[in-house]
Amino acid sequence: MKKTVSIVGGSGYAGGEFLRLALGHPYLEVGQVTSRRYLGDPVSLIHPNLRGRTNLKFSDPAALEPCDVLVLSMPHGVAAKEFDKYKDKAPIILDLSADFRLKNLELYRKYYGEEHPRPDLLGQWVYGNPELHREALKSANYIACCGCNATAILLGLYPLLREGVLAPKPIFATVIISTSAAGAEPSLASHHPERAGSIRAYKPTGHRHTAEVLENLPGKPELYLTAVATDRVRGILMTAQTFLQDGWSERDVWQAYRTVYGSEPFIRMVKVRKGIHRYPDPNVVEGTNYCDIGFELEEDTGRLVVISAIDNLVKGTAGHALQSLNIRMGWEETAGLEFTGLHP
Amino acid sequence: MKKTVSIVGGSGYAGGEFLRLALGHPYLEVGQVTSRRYLGDPVSLIHPNLRGRTNLKFSDPAALEPCDVLVLSMPHGVAAKEFDKYKDKAPIILDLSADFRLKNLELYRKYYGEEHPRPDLLGQWVYGNPELHREALKSANYIACCGCNATAILLGLYPLLREGVLAPKPIFATVIISTSAAGAEPSLASHHPERAGSIRAYKPTGHRHTAEVLENLPGKPELYLTAVATDRVRGILMTAQTFLQDGWSERDVWQAYRTVYGSEPFIRMVKVRKGIHRYPDPNVVEGTNYCDIGFELEEDTGRLVVISAIDNLVKGTAGHALQSLNIRMGWEETAGLEFTGLHP
Amino acid sequence: MKKTVSIVGGSGYAGGEFLRLALGHPYLEVGQVTSRRYLGDPVSLIHPNLRGRTNLKFSDPAALEPCDVLVLSMPHGVAAKEFDKYKDKAPIILDLSADFRLKNLELYRKYYGEEHPRPDLLGQWVYGNPELHREALKSANYIACCGCNATAILLGLYPLLREGVLAPKPIFATVIISTSAAGAEPSLASHHPERAGSIRAYKPTGHRHTAEVLENLPGKPELYLTAVATDRVRGILMTAQTFLQDGWSERDVWQAYRTVYGSEPFIRMVKVRKGIHRYPDPNVVEGTNYCDIGFELEEDTGRLVVISAIDNLVKGTAGHALQSLNIRMGWEETAGLEFTGLHP
Amino acid sequence: MKKTVSIVGGSGYAGGEFLRLALGHPYLEVGQVTSRRYLGDPVSLIHPNLRGRTNLKFSDPAALEPCDVLVLSMPHGVAAKEFDKYKDKAPIILDLSADFRLKNLELYRKYYGEEHPRPDLLGQWVYGNPELHREALKSANYIACCGCNATAILLGLYPLLREGVLAPKPIFATVIISTSAAGAEPSLASHHPERAGSIRAYKPTGHRHTAEVLENLPGKPELYLTAVATDRVRGILMTAQTFLQDGWSERDVWQAYRTVYGSEPFIRMVKVRKGIHRYPDPNVVEGTNYCDIGFELEEDTGRLVVISAIDNLVKGTAGHALQSLNIRMGWEETAGLEFTGLHP
Structure with a gap:
């Protein structure tokens, strides 16, 4: 049976790329894709490559329903600040931002120029780089996807x-x-x-x-x-x-x-x-x-x-996020990621 | 059971694109891919997108073995002139060149500036445009793929x-x-x-x-x-x-x-x-x-x-060739053609 | 003796291009270049090609001083609506917009979807296309430069x-x-x-x-x-x-x-x-x-x-404007327009 | 009075760029531009930017006449090997290749993988980088232009x-x-x-x-x-x-x-x-x-x-070559190099 994935922030490039990959995945079906700005518009208005592939419309993040997997794709800092809104929506959450990637608070302070808003959460996240952290990903419920x-x-x-x-x-x-x-x-x-x-x-x-x-x-x-x-x-x-x-x-x-x-x-x-x-x-x-x-x-x-x-946007963001999810779910690691690229 | 497809002229862009699509097709397996110039080289030397997808090497067109489907991807005029070499290699032949597209010999003369070398063959070919000729394609053994x-x-x-x-x-x-x-x-x-x-x-x-x-x-x-x-x-x-x-x-x-x-x-x-x-x-x-x-x-x-x-190279050449083949074989018409494009 | 040219709307591409050409012109010197948004900034902040060529800063259009030649480079409709502000600033005025190009009010209505705001002014303008209207340009004080x-x-x-x-x-x-x-x-x-x-x-x-x-x-x-x-x-x-x-x-x-x-x-x-x-x-x-x-x-x-x-931006806008001005002033028609392009 | 400059190897990009600059230079006139391959063709056949700027045709390098300045723009190694052919054609010679740039024969051997064909000539050349070697360039008759x-x-x-x-x-x-x-x-x-x-x-x-x-x-x-x-x-x-x-x-x-x-x-x-x-x-x-x-x-x-x-091709090759020549001749250093670039 397919698992439902919803995407918070689906009008951006990272969220849109995860959406594209999820639509072609054998074990996923897409629940909601949220966007405040494009609320009610077909996702293909923004992502014209998806014409004819889906009739999904952007929905309100405030009306997010429970799902099996939640993908957060929001501007810097938002996922951490609003995490309590989302944490009960799904047992497995992937964040595409940098909010939960670091354990070292000093490095965060130095490179992001501010205190981390939710240091209490950091321990629960696994850094989503399949080649370096495959074992940990197998049981990770919170995956902080690696920067591009x-x-x-x-x-x-x-x-x-x-x-x-x-x-x-x-x-x-x-x-x-x-x-x-x-x-x-x-x-x-x-x-x-x-x-x-x-x-x-x-x-x-x-x-x-x-x-x-x-x-x-x-x-x-x-x-x-x-x-x-x-x-x-x-x-x-x-x-x-x-x-x-x-x-x-x-x-x-x-x-x-x-x-x-x-x-x-x-x-x-x-x-x-x-x-x-x-x-x-x-x-x-x-x-x-x-x-x-x-x-x-x-x-x-x-x-x-x-x-x-x-x-x-693929191996640097949405693709390795999906690869990490495949690992977490026990699916073939390449599921939904078969595209081989073009020449010329 | 999978059908074997071989490609004559696989180092060019049309042949390479058919190869890419065939490698991802659920009911096809690639037999030989010929190239005189790159004989013995891995196909990925020329088509680097195929690294890790196949270990195929370019083979000699003179050593072509029988297969289920043969795709000809040669320079203008060669398929017609050399057709007798290839016609017994496979029961179904697709030609990606313009050699067999026209029935009207006068149009051929006018636009190609020469007499057609094998007018006797033209009657056997179906013009490979699925939207216009789907019915005819269902039983076509010779498919002359539409120009881009x-x-x-x-x-x-x-x-x-x-x-x-x-x-x-x-x-x-x-x-x-x-x-x-x-x-x-x-x-x-x-x-x-x-x-x-x-x-x-x-x-x-x-x-x-x-x-x-x-x-x-x-x-x-x-x-x-x-x-x-x-x-x-x-x-x-x-x-x-x-x-x-x-x-x-x-x-x-x-x-x-x-x-x-x-x-x-x-x-x-x-x-x-x-x-x-x-x-x-x-x-x-x-x-x-x-x-x-x-x-x-x-x-x-x-x-x-x-x-x-x-x-x-896809809908204009190798893609509609594969779509035509899917029609001919009774497979789902979209098999191997699911890629939805990128944004941005 | 050099003539002074000022440009109203110099942060845009058309105005910036006229500025570039004027800075290299043997008989022109640039007076003011206006921009409300970039008031006080060096023009090279916006047009980095002009680094080291000029120390001009963007000035306030409200503080425009009299000059010999005034070039208007404003959004559609503004030159016509604000013409009375500018008409006494210079004896010769070139407008790079479409505001004064047409004599035929019906064509204006049809293609611009509105009534022309100042039909009374249109008779005074010469259409700034040197090849078609060279004779008229020789004595034109108001030149409406041809669209690209x-x-x-x-x-x-x-x-x-x-x-x-x-x-x-x-x-x-x-x-x-x-x-x-x-x-x-x-x-x-x-x-x-x-x-x-x-x-x-x-x-x-x-x-x-x-x-x-x-x-x-x-x-x-x-x-x-x-x-x-x-x-x-x-x-x-x-x-x-x-x-x-x-x-x-x-x-x-x-x-x-x-x-x-x-x-x-x-x-x-x-x-x-x-x-x-x-x-x-x-x-x-x-x-x-x-x-x-x-x-x-x-x-x-x-x-x-x-x-x-x-x-x-050159022959389609600022270049033929300068060519028209050269004609009007009796200068060599190619003055300031000698650049021959690059290969490759 | 203008000085005559001829270019050996004028169909390439470096030679063509020097030609473009020389045609717009106030004190230079172009004598011959050689190309074996395009002998007799207008230079604008290869450099279409020069249409209407010159009627020069490519001439035979074997028929090179004496001139004031000779610019050599040939493939690696040719200028050194054929230098005796050219040395009497002009009192001032600029070479755009790497042949005469180095004094250190060991560096030449290491980076070019061969012995220098004419080490005897190297002492006569000044490295053509105006910012580093302006004084030496003032009296240089042989200028080895700096690599890009x-x-x-x-x-x-x-x-x-x-x-x-x-x-x-x-x-x-x-x-x-x-x-x-x-x-x-x-x-x-x-x-x-x-x-x-x-x-x-x-x-x-x-x-x-x-x-x-x-x-x-x-x-x-x-x-x-x-x-x-x-x-x-x-x-x-x-x-x-x-x-x-x-x-x-x-x-x-x-x-x-x-x-x-x-x-x-x-x-x-x-x-x-x-x-x-x-x-x-x-x-x-x-x-x-x-x-x-x-x-x-x-x-x-x-x-x-x-x-x-x-x-x-300009500051990296033909432009600094011309700047070096301007220094050598005592002309304004910027002569013929006034183009200020485009934005956008």
Whole structure:
């Protein structure tokens, strides 16, 4: 029997993406999708890709009915502040915001510039990154889904740190992000004539996702993050520059990835020596739940450049949320996430 | 039990797209995918979206084995000239080229500038447009898949001509096409620095798809076609300008579409009066088998502007080929074609 | 001695473009640039291309001082309604809006859906299209600059109609426009994730520029206009489909253009039979005051497809305004308009 | 009296860009532009922006006549190998390739993987970076123009190293480059459907421009370079991550730039605290000779992120070549380089 999932905040990009995936999922049926602004409008008015796929209309969050799974997709801070409104609506709750991702209150304070509004709740949430926390997710009722940039960084670096491949030196990560990351609300910064063609230093320093990366990487590395935005609509390309342990080689790097990701259904190691697709590229994973990972070693210096690519709205948000839910429910982990992407 | 499909010419965009769809189809399994140039290479070397989905390697077309369904995806003229090589390989053959689309040899001569190499074969082929020829497709063993621009034009205009809504005046169709339409072979015209940002009059007159449109539209309309290319990778936006019968109204236009397309699974009429998605847009149907159709009537002149949008590689090529095959095999018509597209 | 030009409404795209051109003009110096919203901010805050070129700050339109030339660049209707405020500020006034373009009040009513607020003023204005109205511009004190789409259509068709090359049949014009045409104000329609990649039927019927085209084309042709928007930031590609007089040929078309445009400094006839740049392309004229024009004749039907390309903000707005001003002042017509565009 | 400049290799992007600039230069006239492949064709066949600006045709490099200034724009290695052919054609020679940029033969060997073919010539060349080598350029007869990525890196970092602002720690530079950087020759990698939308790790390690950066930065810093390519046609965005000296502040960084670049005509420091243009962006400098530079300091770690943006074909190639020539000839340094860029 299908389980009912409802989405609070379904007119945004993250909520809309979860809705798209849920509509194609074999064991889910969508209950309500809320939006105050578009109350009563068909969801396809905002998400035109869903024309002909559903007759759902946006409903009032105040009229939310009980369901099996509740997905919260609200602006920063709202889920935490309004959690008591939602906690009895469903036994399993996924939050797509950053509100419940951190355990470390000091990191929260530093990167979010405020006190956490509900520190009492944090202990109940599991960080929703399937590759790092699969076991904990199997019984998690509250899942705080991993941030998009954090996903690209964590998946690229985790095996190297866990397996001890890296020298104890700083890691410099650069994420090249896209315009959907800033959400569905128009602004001068997102106005097409201003944004098209632009390559913007978005957060040279101080990016908030740094906090969850630091909390989840083993070995407490010294990690620096710079975020630059191109005008792709979706996608993240992460490059991380750091150094290999002295005496270690390319083989050891492959070995670390193989050890940790051997059977991961959504990690693809890119190890191609000919053709034009030798490194991960967000173009290739658009619309999919894949994270493609590759690297290059500079022999004479030991510098390692790790490269990962994801779709920020799928593997970076709604896709890994659904993957986490599949794990929680005991369904095939790939259910509803089969889309393989387009070429060209 | 699954049926085996093999693809001759699988390194190009049309063949690659059929391969992608076939890999996700519930009743198909892929036998061979041929490519002379990439013989022995994994198909994912060329189609990186298929990494992790298949271990298939390109095989030699000369070593093609018997299969249940054969898809030919070769350059213009080759399928006709080499048909005898392939005809015994499978009981059902789909050709994605223009070689077998026309019955009218004079139209072929006019638009292709040469004599048809195998006029004797033409009678055996059914034109692969599911909406126009579903009945014939149910028993077709040879399916000549409809051209991409022809699909956008035919689907936009067919109901209006069949139902007699249009005045007996010329129809001016403009197709705005994309760069994948020119195929996978690099050239100066497709060199990124030259092509990016460009809006090119591609075929102001004399476009070859005119022939199949004329052959398949009822009532022998006077139809003119201009093709302009933007730098989208996929997609066609068709606008057709013509005139309504005197005294007929917007209601009659809707009625014609409803009558003809009432239960079509891949036609979506776009009739939205608010929001930003009021007309068909190739962006919305990218990767899908949908054809979105809308129109606007200029009240004081009776001018009707019909607008349709498709993905040239899916609904314009590999998708309607698969839809035709589903019809032929008696499978659900939407099998393997469920992807609903992305927003944003 | 230099003449002072001030710009009312300098934070928008049209005003900003006139500002850019004026800063590089040998005989102009910029007095004031007004903006209520950005009062006191450097103009380079909004127009970052002007960093290091000028220290001008936006000033209050209420504090406008007398100048030699005043350029009005305000939202629709404002110039007409507030004209009395501005008329004594300068002996020569250019308006970039549509307010004073039409003489025919009925056309205004039909296309703008309201009565003209100041019909008494219309007689004093000259339509600012240098190629059509050069003589009148030489003594014009009030110049109503031609609309961008109107420029592309008029320049493409005017010689053919004046020289009688076209059959008395309808003309179907399609303009493919860009996102800067909608102005500098953000909206959901212009939000980058929604707009990027989109090809939108913008005005299938009823486009307002139809009025000024009809008023300025000789011979009162039956002309229909459809506007489609791609996601280029600048540029217009116009295609017009119509028919040649019986018995006339390609030579006659070239002859008409030569006769009318023989020595025009900003018209370039594109007559190339090899290479990849055989037709006008907005990419090629970006940033320039050129209008590139070409055509193709369909021999067997007599259909003529005329193609023109301009930059909507230069030749379509600020550039031809400056060209008109150069004519009015007796300066070289190309002064300040020498930029030749980029390749690639 | 004007000086004659001829260009060897004028059908490529660098040579074509120098041609465009030279045609608009007050003291230059263009003699010959050579191309073996397009011999006899108008230069506007390849560079359509030059339609109507020049009637020059491509000439045979073997028929090169003496001129005042010769610009060599040939594939890697050719200028060095064929230098004896050209050295007597003009008293002043500029080379746009990398052939004569390095003095250090070991760096050449390491980064170019071969012995330099003409080490005897290297001593005669001045590295053509006006901001670093203006004095030497005043009397240089042989100018080896700075590489595009090297320009972005050198201009961003040079003042900080010269003024001792940086801690003695590694510098990690990432250049986000564009598709024109790979030149005018089509390939599968540059085929539009493959390239559009792509974000490619182009040279994660081992980029050749590293050599000239190392040779020209003071203090022999430990510098690492990663190059990533987006699908912009022109432009480079450089970000460099490193650390400030302990106890030094943002003021010191500004002071270093002011000291070194105080009166530079083409350096613009971007120090804006409001609006949407707070950091350098290649979009803003497209077509111009500007290098925009900004930075952000992470207070708690001392990490400094330096950001610079240039147009790779102007400030990165042909523009700084012309700027160098202006210096050499004693002309105004900005002559022919006045274009200020477009917004939007």
